Amino acid sequence: MAEKDEGQRSDKLPLEQPNEGLPRSYNELLGSNNPMKTSWPELVGSSLEEAKKKIKEEMSEADIQVVPPDSFVTADFRSERVRIYVDDSNKVIRTPIIG
Template sequence: MAEENHQTTPPEEAQPTQPLPRPYGVPSLNNNTEKLEWPELVGLTAEEAESKIKQETTGVRVHVVPPNSFVTMELRQDRVRLYVDADGKVARAPKIG
């Protein structure tokens, strides 16, 4: 009789679980209780908004962006952009990035 060549597959071993990659553009929270966005600052002056952001969040740099200005698209966890209108008031909700 011909020998049958049976290959047995070993039982699947438990693979160590790796964290899933974080999608691009999504800040990681890492149990951080600091804010990531400030919608309540819309309508305030840039100086007032910058002061409130720096009171609530540590280690961020605030950049004021005048109307019709170009900005780069990279994501930075240490930056908050303040988009202001012609009157110098915050035009949209500032956020980390």
């Protein structure tokens, strides 16, 4: 049995440990290689007007749709549409995303 152990290589390198945590979003994973932003998590809690301005700065062709509380939306995907979900005081309550 000792002969089998001697014949096997024991110089395997340990797996590298990442210095950073896992990405929290698709945009974070792509980093600077991302040609277009697809979500704006930093806008949660901001006013509707601030959110519209920021999204239009970064995506001028955006078709912004404001979604009031308890409203229904369609399930279709449109690459130019960005929905902004707001509360009764017009504060953004969910991450605006393309779709």
